[in-house]
Amino acid sequence: MPPKPLPPLPEAPSIFGWQHLVYLAVYIVLTVGALVFIALKVKKEKTIEIIIKVTGGVLLASIIWNRITLIEFYNSVWGLIPNTVCGTTSLIFGISALFLKRDHIVFHFCVYTAFWGGIVATVYPTFIGQAHYFLYQPTISGMIHHGISVFLSVLMVMKGFVIPSLKKFYAFPLGYCFLLVYGIFLLDFSNGNITEAMYIFAPLIPGTFLTWYVVDPFLILGNLGLLALWQKVIKPRLDEKKSKKEQEITPTV
Numbered sequence: 454m455p456p457k458p459l460p461p462l463p464e465a466p467s468i469f470g471w472q473h474l475v476y477l478a479v480y481i482v483l484t485v486g487a488l489v490f491i492a493l494k495v496k497k498e499k500t501i502e503i504i505i506k507v508t509g510g511v512l513l514a515s516i517i518w519n520r521i522t523l524i525e526f527y528n529s530v531w532g533l534i535p536n537t538v539c540g541t542t543s544l545i546f547g548i549s550a551l552f553l554k555r556d557h558i559v560f561h562f563c564v565y566t567a568f569w570g571g572i573v574a575t576v577y578p579t580f581i582g583q584a585h586y587f588l589y590q591p592t593i594s595g596m597i598h599h600g601i602s603v604f605l606s607v608l609m610v611m612k613g614f615v616i617p618s619l620k621k622f623y624a625f626p627l628g629y630c631f632l633l634v635y636g637i638f639l640l641d642f643s644n645g646n647i648t649e650a651m652y653i654f655a656p657l658i659p660g661t662f663l664t665w666y667v668v669d670p671f672l673i674l675g676n677l678g679l680l681a682l683w684q685k686v687i688k689p690r691l692d693e694k695k696s697k698k699e700q701e702i703t704p705t706v
Contacts, residue, residue, distance in 0.1 A: 465582045472587040473578070476596060480575065484604050492611060501612045502555075508608065509550020512601045516543040519594035526583065526591045529646060536639055536650040538632055539570040543598045550605060555614050561621040562628030564606040565676050571603035579658060617680055626673045633665065 466472040495501055519540070523532035535541040546563040553559055575596065583592045609615040636651030649655050657663040 465585050466587040466592070468577055468579070468581055473581060476587065477575070480596075480600050484600065487604070488607060488611065491608065495612075501614065505605070505609060505612075505614055506551055508601065508605045509547050512543055512598060512605055513547030513551065515594060515598040515601055516540060516547060519591065519598050522590040522594055531643055531646040534639065534643075534647070536636070536647050538566065538651055539574055539599055539602070541632060541635065541651075542566045542570060543602050546602055546605065550609075556616055556621075558621060558624050560609065560615045561618070561624035564609055564615050564617070565625050565672070566628065567602035568606040569672060569676075571599040571601075571606070573657070574599040575603065577658065617683070619677075619680060619684055622677060622680060625676060629669050629673070 464470075491501075491504065495504065516535070520533045520535060524530055526532060535544050542563060545559065546567050549557065549559045549563060578592075578596060578599075580595055581587070581592060583589055587593065610617065632651050633653065636653050639647050639650040640653070652665045652668075655664075657665075657668050
């Protein structure tokens, strides 16, 4: 008898396919639920610091897991070295959350980069079709470290562990300059084993015009504009309204 034919391989996961949409739904529920719980229930500074350090440790573990799995995916030990904006930022962010103090200048690079990079990669993960199943380790570990980086950046700002400031905003463009120099170093030092780093020779989304010299200035100027709007217009008005309410509540003698 001829052998029984093997069943066909399942269709590979795709962006906005059912597996991706299920992941997004679970991620949004868990992330929003955790942030709301922390915002309402966690008030002690020491507890907040512990949560941030634990989250930083989980982020660090997830990016290390991701890079280890990429050794097999690329069939090269060079897969261990982060060569993307998000991967490098997750590594720096995780270590910084564990060891650096509140409002350290490094966070003023990591928070912006981790938030926007994590959002883009979670909503539009170009690496999602690496295998025929969503839980393929390079894929799911990549999704997880991007998702945790978004959570950690929001948590830090929400709880005042990082206070966005125009005076410290220089860390954001300076950090991007570091990433580009680091990427050029990897391309040169690896002797062709790493063919792409920091999107220097490839667009952020394949087949688009979103190259580093388009995306990076847009992100820097966009975040600078939003921060200036918050610090110079919105926050002073909110503080003024809060002050008026406190004056109305305070009884006159």
